[in-house]
Amino acid sequence: MHRITVIGGGLAGLTAAITAAEAGAKVTVHEAHHTLGGRARTAEGPYRTNEGPHALYNGGPHWAWLKQRDLIGPLAPIPPLEAARLRLRHKGVLRRTPPFAMLKLLRPGLPPAPVDTDFLTWATGIAGEEGARGAAHYSAVALFHHDPGALSAAFVQERLRRATKLPPEAHYPVGGWATVVDRMAARAWNLGVRMETLSRVDSLPTDTPVVVATSLDAARRLLADPTLTWTSGRTALIDLAVRTRRGDAFAVSDLDSPGWIERFTAQDRTLAPAGEQLIQGQIPVAPHESKADGVARAETLLDLAFGGWRDRVTWRSEALANGRTGAVDLPGTSWRDRPAIDRGDGVYLAGDQVAAPGVLSEVSFNSALTAVSLALGRNALDLKHA
DSSP: OOEEEEEOOBHHHHHHHHHHHHTTOEEEEEOSSSSSBGGGOBOOSSSOOBSSOOOEESSSHHHHHHHHTTOSOOBOOOOHHHHTTEEEEETTEEESSOOHHHHTTTSTTOOOOOSSSBHHHHHHHHHHHHHHHHHHHHGGGGTOOSOGGGSBHHHHHHHHHHHHOSSOOEEOBTTOTHHHHHHHHHHHHHTTOEEESSOOOSSOOSSSOEEEOSOHHHHHHHHTOTTOOOOOOEEEEEEEEEEOOTTOOSEEEESSSSOEEEEGGGTOGGGSOTTEEEEEEEEEEOTTOOHHHHHHHHHHHHHHHSTTHHHHEEEEEEEEEESOSOOOOOTTOOGGGSOOSEEETTEEEOSTTSSOOSSTHHHHHHHHHHHHHHHHTOOHHHHHTO
C-alpha cells in the first residue's frame, strides 16, 4: 500500500487526501489550525461569513468531481427578483445594465485573447477604452486584483467569460463553504484518512511522498525555496450585518474601479439571524494603499446600494487579505509558468498559485489531482475516475 503525507487541510489538501485514499493509499493530513478548510472556512456563530465573498462555479471539473461524490450538498438559488437587483456603478451612479461598449467583449464567437498583451490594450481595440475598463473592473469579482487591465488578456478574458455566463455558473452551498468542507472531511475520514489538526509541520517527512497544500508563502518557508513566488492580489474585506430593509440591492459591481459587494442572505437566509441581512464585500487595493482605503471605497458602494445602512448595522468586521487571493498572470505568462507542482525528491505542490489551469478554487483542485497522480505514479485521468 502506498503512503502519502498531505500538509494543509484546505480545499487542495482535502482533495488530495480523498483522491489518494480512493486510489488505495494510506494518507495522513497535517493541518496547523484547529479546523479544516483553509480559506474555505465559514465562521461559527450567528453570522456565517466566508473569508470574503465565495461562490462555487459549476463550469469546471471541480464541480463534476464534487457532485459525483455527493459532496456539494443543498444549494441556495438566487430568487429571480433578487437577481434583478444586481446593480453596476458606472460614472458614479448605479445602473441596471452595463455600458453598451462593454457588451462587445461578451459577445459569442469573440476570438481568444492573447497571452502576451495586457487586457486593457487588447479590449480597447474591440470595445474602446470605456468598455475595456468597465469589463476589466467587473472581472475583479473572479480575480481580486487592483488593476485587472494590466494583467494578461487571456487570463482576464477567461474570468470575465465565466463571471458573466448565463445562466450563471456561480452557486452557493447552503450554510456557507464550511458545509462542503465538512462533507469532504467526512468522505476522507470514511476512506481511512488520518487527519491531525493543530499539527504544524516544520520539516518534511522523508519516508513518504509529500503533497504541500499550503499557501505559496508557507510552502516557500517550509521548502526553503526562494523561487516559490507568484503575483497575487491584496484585498480589503468588509463583512456587515444590517437590519433588513426592502429595496436593498442583491449585489453591486463597481465599473469605475475594481470592487464587489453582495448580500448573501438574498439566497441563503441561514447565514444571519432573522430580521438581519449579511453583506460581504471585497475591494482590491494597490500595494501602496491601506485597508482603510479599500474600506472607504466599499462604503461608497454601500451608500449607493444599501440606503441607510449605517443606521442599520448590527455587526461589522474588516480584514486585509494580502497575497491570499490566488495567482494572477501578467502579460507573457500563463498558468504553465507558475511554480511547478513536481518539486523533486517526492515533494509536490498543490494550491491556487501553482501550475494548474482553472478559475479560483479550480486551480487548487486541479493541482491536487496532478500532485497525487505524480506522487503515486499513476495517470491523472485514472485518478479522476477512481
